Amino acid sequence: MMKSRRRQKSLRSAPPGTVEQGGISFRHCHGIEEFEACVLLEREVWKSADIDVVPIPLFVVAAETGGQVLGAFHGNDLVGFTMAIAGWRNRKPFLHSHMTAVSAAHRDRGIGRQLKLFQRADALARGISLIEWTFDPLVTKNAYFNFMRLGAIARRYVPNAYGITTSPLHGTLPTDRLVAEWHLRSPHVLRVLAGKRPTPAFAKKAVRISIPAEMEDLKTTDPSQAEKVQFEVRSRFTHWLAKKYAATAVAPTPSGADYILEPWKES
Numbered sequence: 001m002m003k004s005r006r007r008q009k010s011l012r013s014a015p016p017g018t019v020e021q022g023g024i025s026f027r028h029c030h031g032i033e034e035f036e037a038c039v040l041l042e043r044e045v046w047k048s049a050d051i052d053v054v055p056i057p058l059f060v061v062a063a064e065t066g067g068q069v070l071g072a073f074h075g076n077d078l079v080g081f082t083m084a085i086a087g088w089r090n091r092k093p094f095l096h097s098h099m100t101a102v103s104a105a106h107r108d109r110g111i112g113r114q115l116k117l118f119q120r121a122d123a124l125a126r127g128i129s130l131i132e133w134t135f136d137p138l139v140t141k142n143a144y145f146n147f148m149r150l151g152a153i154a155r156r157y158v159p160n161a162y163g164i165t166t167s168p169l170h171g172t173l174p175t176d177r178l179v180a181e182w183h184l185r186s187p188h189v190l191r192v193l194a195g196k197r198p199t200p201a202f203a204k205k206a207v208r209i210s211i212p213a214e215m216e217d218l219k220t221t222d223p224s225q226a227e228k229v230q231f232e233v234r235s236r237f238t239h240w241l242a243k244k245y246a247a248t249a250v251a252p253t254p255s256g257a258d259y260i261l262e263p264w265k266e267s
Contacts, residue, residue, distance in 0.1 A: 016118060016121045016122055016125065019114075019118055021110075021114050022109065022110070023074065024072050024073065024074055024079065024080075024106075024109075024111060024114070025072070025073045025074075026070065026071070026072050026073075026114055026115060026118040027070070027071060027073070028063070028068070028069065028070055028071070028122075029059075029063065029069040029070065029071040029078075029081065030063075032056060032060075034069075034071060034078065035056045035059035035060060035063075035069065036056055037071075037078040037081075038059055038069065038071070038078065038081045038083065039053065039054070039055065039056055039059070041078060041079075041080070041081060041101050041103055042054060042099065042101060044101075044103060044104070045101040045102075045103075045104075045169075046101075046167045046169055047167060047168055047169070048165060048166050048167040049166035051166065052165045052166050052167060054083070054098070054099060058083075059083060061085075062083055062084065062085050062086075062098075065085075065086055066086035066093070067083070067084045067085040067086045067095065068082065068083065068084040068095065068097075068119060068122060068123075069081065069082075069083050070082050070083075070115060070118055070119055070122065072102070072106075072111050072114065072115055074106065079102065079103045079105070079106040079111065080100075080101060080102040080103065080106065080111045080112065080115055081099070081100070081101060081115070082097055082099065082100040082101075082115045082116065082119055083097070083098055083099045083100075084096060084097040084098060084119065084131065084133075085098060087132075092129075092130070093127070093128050094128060094129075094130040094131065094132060095119075095123055095128055095130070095131045095132070096131075096132050096133065097119065097131050097132065097133035098133070100112060100115060100116070100133070102115075112145065113145070113149055113150070116150055117193075119131065120182070120184050123184060124184055124185070128184075129183065129184045129185050130181065130182065130183055130184065131182040131184065132179055132180060132181055132182065133179075133180050133182075134158065134161055134177035134178065134179055134180070135177060135178055135180060136170070136175070136176070136177060136178075137157070137176060137177070137178045137211070137233055137237065137259070138173075138176075138211060138215050138216075138229070138230060138233065139215075139216070140211050140215075140250055140256065140257035140259075143178075143247075143250045143257070143259065144250045144257070146180045147192075147198060147247070147248060147249050147250050148192065148197075148198065148249060148250060149192070150182060150189070150192060150193070151182070151186070151188050151189035151190075151191065151192030151193060151198060152180040152181060152182045152189075153180070153181050153183075153188070153246045153247060153248050153264065154178040154179060154180055154181065154241075154246060154247040155179070155181065155241055155245075155246045155247075155264065156178070156179040156241065157176070157177070157178055157179075157234065157237040157238055157241055158176065158177045158178075158179065159174060159176050159234055160174035160175055160176060161175050161176065161177040162175040162177075163175065170219075171219030171220060171223060171226065172219075172223055173219060173223070173226060173227060173230055174227075174230070176230060176233075176234055178237070178247065188248075197249070198248050198249045202249070202260055202262060203262040203263055205262070205263055206260055206261065206262045207240055207245065207260075207261050208251075208258040208259065208260060208261070209233060209236045209237060209240075209247075209258065209259040209261065210253065210255070210256060210257075210258050210259075211229075211233065211256050211257050211258070211259070212229065212255060212256045213255060213256040213257075214256075215229060215256070237259075240261050241261075243263075244263060244264060244265075245261040245262060245263055245264060246261065246262060246263075246264035247259050247260070247261050248260055248261070248262050248264070
C-alpha cells in the first residue's frame with residue numbers, strides 16, 4: 001500500500017506532457033525549427049527591428065537551463081508560446097516569464113490563459129511556486145488578464161525597464177513596467193483561478209490609479225500627452241508601492257480603467 005501511495009504521489013507531481021484544449025495542443029517546444037517558429041510569431045506580434053528581437057539561441061538557453069519554452073499548437077502550426085528563464089532569489093528558484101504571444105488569428109479564444117495555466121502546472125511539478133513577468137501599466141487589457149484572470153499582484157514599478165524600443169506597440173514612450181508576481185500556491189491565486197474576485201472586498205484604505213481609455217491612441221496621435229500621462233501614472237505607482245501597497249485588481253470605469261492598490265503584507 002505504501003509503495004502504491006508513493007507511486008500515486010510521483011504521478012501527481014510529474015511535469016505535464018501534452019494538454020489538449022479546444023483543438024489546441026499545449027506542450028514544451030523542442031528543436032531549432034520550433035524555436036524558429038516562436039521567433040517568427042514574436043516578429044508578427046511585436047514588429048520590432050532586429051536589434052530588439054529575442055533570438056533563437058536564447059530560446060535554446062531557456063529550454064536547456066531550467067526555464068521554459070511552451071507552445072500552443074493548432075495541428076503542426078505554432079499559434080502561441082510563452083518563454084521563461086530560470087531565476088534564483090532569497091535561496092529559492094523562480095521563473096521570469098519574459099515573453100507570451102498568441103497569433104492574431106487565434107486571439108480571444110482563451111489560448112493565452114491556457115498557456116499560463118500550463119506554465120503554472122509545469123512550474124509546480126518542478127517545485128517552483130513563483131513566476132514573475134513585466135507588463136506595461138498603460139495597457140489595462142493585459143493588466144486585467146494578469147490580475148483578474150490569473151491572480152497576479154504587482155509591488156514593483158520599473159521606469160524605462162528596456163529602454164526605448166523599435167516596437168510600434170511601445171510607441172516612443174519609455175518602457176515603464178510593473179512586475180507581476182504570480183504566487184502559484186497562494187490563496188489569492190487559487191481564489192481567482194476558481195473564478196472568484198481577487199479579494200472579497202477592497203480594503204478601506206485602497207487607492208485607485210486611473211488609466212484613460214484613449215491611452216493607446218495617444219501613443220500615436222499625441223505622444224507628448226501620452227508621456228505626461230505616463231509620468232503621472234509612474235509618480236502615483238512609485239508613491240504608493242513605496243508605502244507597501246500592492247496592485248491587486250483592475251476595475252473598468254466610464255473613462256477607462258482603474259488599478260486598485262491595497263496595503264499588502266508578505267504571506
